Amino acid sequence: MEKKHSSHGGKHEPCGCPGAQTMDLREETAADAGPAGKAPSMLRQWPVQLHLVSPMAPYFQKADLVVAADCTAFAYGNFHAEFLKGRAAVIACPKLDDGQESYVEKLQSLIEDAKVNTLTVLTMEVPCCGGLLAMVQQAARNAKRKVPIKSIVVGIGGTIKSEEWA
Amino acid sequence: MNKDLEQNIKAIISSFPAVGDILNEYKIGCTSCAAGTCRLKDIVEIHNLPAEEEEKLMGRIALAISPDGGLKVPKSGRKPAAAPGTLKYSPPLRRLVEEHLLIKRLLALLPRLAADLGSEEGAGLALSGLDFIRNYADKYHHAKEEEILFKYFDPDLEVIKTMLKDHAAGRGHVKGAAEALAAKDAAAAAAHLLAYRDLLSEHIKKEDEILYPWMDRNLSLNQVGELFGKFAEADSKFDPAAIARQEAFAADLEEKLADEAAAQA
Numbered sequence: 001m002e003k004k005h006s007s008h009g010g011k012h013e014p015c016g017c018p019g020a021q022t023m024d025l026r027e028e029t030a031a032d033a034g035p036a037g038k039a040p041s042m043l044r045q046w047p048v049q050l051h052l053v054s055p056m057a058p059y060f061q062k063a064d065l066v067v068a069a070d071c072t073a074f075a076y077g078n079f080h081a082e083f084l085k086g087r088a089a090v091i092a093c094p095k096l097d098d099g100q101e102s103y104v105e106k107l108q109s110l111i112e113d114a115k116v117n118t119l120t121v122l123t124m125e126v127p128c129c130g131g132l133l134a135m136v137q138q139a140a141r142n143a144k145r146k147v148p149i150k151s152i153v154v155g156i157g158g159t160i161k162s163e164e165w166a
Numbered sequence: 167m168n169k170d171l172e173q174n175i176k177a178i179i180s181s182f183p184a185v186g187d188i189l190n191e192y193k194i195g196c197t198s199c200a201a202g203t204c205r206l207k208d209i210v211e212i213h214n215l216p217a218e219e220e221e222k223l224m225g226r227i228a229l230a231i232s233p234d235g236g237l238k239v240p241k242s243g244r245k246p247a248a249a250p251g252t253l254k255y256s257p258p259l260r261r262l263v264e265e266h267l268l269i270k271r272l273l274a275l276l277p278r279l280a281a282d283l284g285s286e287e288g289a290g291l292a293l294s295g296l297d298f299i300r301n302y303a304d305k306y307h308h309a310k311e312e313e314i315l316f317k318y319f320d321p322d323l324e325v326i327k328t329m330l331k332d333h334a335a336g337r338g339h340v341k342g343a344a345e346a347l348a349a350k351d352a353a354a355a356a357a358h359l360l361a362y363r364d365l366l367s368e369h370i371k372k373e374d375e376i377l378y379p380w381m382d383r384n385l386s387l388n389q390v391g392e393l394f395g396k397f398a399e400a401d402s403k404f405d406p407a408a409i410a411r412q413e414a415f416a417a418d419l420e421e422k423l424a425d426e427a428a429a430q431a
Contacts (some may be wrong), residue, residue, distance in 0.1 A: 117391030148257040
């Protein structure tokens with residue numbers, strides 16, 4: 001199936017690099033059930049890195065948004081089926097990424113402009129990962145519009161350590 | 167056992183009174199329910215006991231219905247219950263629970279209001295209390311349940327019908343109390359106020375402890391987000407100053423009645 005490519009104007013427009021080109025994969029994800037025994041990708045969009053995404057992209061509009069720490073997708077085996085299916089996603093590392101001030105602004109824009117329906121924050125159990133939830137909560141405080149936030153902590157051993165409304 | 171699971175609890179308890187005693191042991195108060203039309207299946211599901219407790223309860227009910235052990239208990243496929251004291255609501259349902267807190271504060275004052283309906287001041291305070299109930303408890307709070315929350319569930323569910331009947335009965339008591347006050351019938355007004363207090367206290371307890379947690383277990387993440395947005399939209403139609411006045415009224419009344427009680431002591 002042909003992927004839908006688009007570019008979006010505004011302050012969040014990423015550079016012209018192919019890795020940052022916006023792609024809407026929602027129809028493809030829905031159609032591709034995948035052969036038995038193989039787990040199909042549930043990713044509905046490209047890009048996913050928080051610096052690269054545009055909050056104006058159509059797949060963020062009124063979406064249930066997953067804000068995942070980079071490591072969670074590797075640690076949690078059923079990440080695609082449980083957390084990506086039917087949702088939009090962004091990823092970030094609160095310990096190593098530069099320019100995290102812009103993350104707060106971008107998350108605020110996702111709440112206010114994209115009017116996301118819910119935010120699910122996935123972090124690892126390691127203490128340095130908690131910064132991602134703090135960032136999302138800061139963006140939510142800054143936003144005029146309010147939205148439910150759920151926090152899910154993934155253990156290094158690949159289990160869910162906690163799941164609660166923040 | 168599947169046939170019994172589909173029966174309403176009143177019929178089961180009527181045929182097998184021991185079932186009522188067993189449910190009471192698990193603090194499932196069906197024996198005192200005026201309606202008793204919930205199905206056994208729904209009652210067990212909605213109370214969300216830990217899996218091993220539910221298995222034990224259903225085993226005992228099966229034996230009470232069929233002492234020869236001929237009934238098989240179906241396995242529950244539900245998520246495990248939250249540990250005691252760890253009940254956490256989703257944001258929209260938390261909002262309703264927070265509104266309950268203010269309503270419960272007013273309910274706690276009703277006996278003292280009912281005790282002094284003979285004086286002009288007492289009757290005036292009771293009328294203000296009825297105004298709070300009409301505007302805050304009913305138009306602001308119950309309307310969100312009836313027009314938004316309950317729409318996410320099957321309207322034929324007995325638990326939803328019971329909640330709606332409670333709302334209707336509450337409105338009847340408010341109307342009755344207002345009419346009695348207008349007729350200067352203090353005894354009748356007091357009876358309606360106290361009946362309303364009993365009805366709504368039990369209603370709120372059922373919602374906080376059983377209904378809302380069950381709803382949270384059955385709402386998808388997407389529906390929680392939708393509900394949150396719809397509640398915010400519904401609240402935005404109310405004047406924030408009017409809601410603040412209702413909140414202030416409850417607090418002022420608490421203070422006034424506490425001062426009076428202290429002066430009499």
